[in-house]
Amino acid sequence: MFEPPSWDERYSGPEQVFSGKPNTQLVAEVTGLMPGTALDVGCGEGGDVIWLARQGWTVTGADFSTNGLVRAARHAEQAGVAERVDWWRVDARTFAAGGRTYDLVSSHFLHPPDGGMLGVARRLAEAVAHSGHLLIVGHAPSDAFTHLTASHRKAMFLAEELLAGLPDDFDVLVAEQRPRTMTRDGVTMDVHDSTLLARRTS
Numbered sequence: 001m002f003e004p005p006s007w008d009e010r011y012s013g014p015e016q017v018f019s020g021k022p023n024t025q026l027v028a029e030v031t032g033l034m035p036g037t038a039l040d041v042g043c044g045e046g047g048d049v050i051w052l053a054r055q056g057w058t059v060t061g062a063d064f065s066t067n068g069l070v071r072a073a074r075h076a077e078q079a080g081v082a083e084r085v086d087w088w089r090v091d092a093r094t095f096a097a098g099g100r101t102y103d104l105v106s107s108h109f110l111h112p113p114d115g116g117m118l119g120v121a122r123r124l125a126e127a128v129a130h131s132g133h134l135l136i137v138g139h140a141p142s143d144a145f146t147h148l149t150a151s152h153r154k155a156m157f158l159a160e161e162l163l164a165g166l167p168d169d170f171d172v173l174v175a176e177q178r179p180r181t182m183t184r185d186g187v188t189m190d191v192h193d194s195t196l197l198a199r200r201t202s
């Protein structure tokens, strides 16, 4: 689950892996922001990219899975937003913005192994434009995930654990675990979304 081949395999079957609906915390935090440029890292099948494009954002969807990006591009085409989006194959663990900046950098449910999300947060923050926002959401560790392997559970994080990755010129707007009901494989469970929203002030 931590390297491209396993995600490429997941995205190679006939079934859509995710619902295609935008993530709850994305809608909660981005509705009301002035649309601009956005980078969605770990975009998967493109549900969030498509929602952002429909809100008027110009969006780059980024993922390390080639199959995911191909699938996301097809979904964006079908949704009629292809002209507002482009795609970037990146590994978040080594991501370098290379001088590119975005009004919104978001990442949802990307869980690098061994506490790697702190390093990813630090890298993503570099891509946030002046007055732009960084939104990172992931699974908080929970009893709901005891069926997963130890390495999967270790990859989950609390929003507060990412604060050390923010440069000094960020204001933290949200750093909390938000309750949400999730249904997966027909099973409904109560989980918490670790949610970090920060704004660059300079």
Ligand SMILES: C[S@@+](CC[C@H](N)C(=O)[O-])C[C@H]1O[C@@H](n2cnc3c(N)ncnc32)[C@H](O)[C@@H]1O
Pocket (backbone or CB within 6 Å): 002, 007, 018, 023, 041, 042, 043, 044, 045, 047, 048, 062, 063, 064, 065, 068, 090, 091, 092, 093, 107, 108, 109, 110, 111, 112
């Ligand atoms: C659980 S899925 C979430 C997809 C989408 N953000 C959503 O919420 O529906 C995680 C995604 O992150 C991607 N991913 C995982 N590790 C990554 C990494 N190190 N760099 C880039 N993408 C990664 C996977 O390929 C997958 O598409």
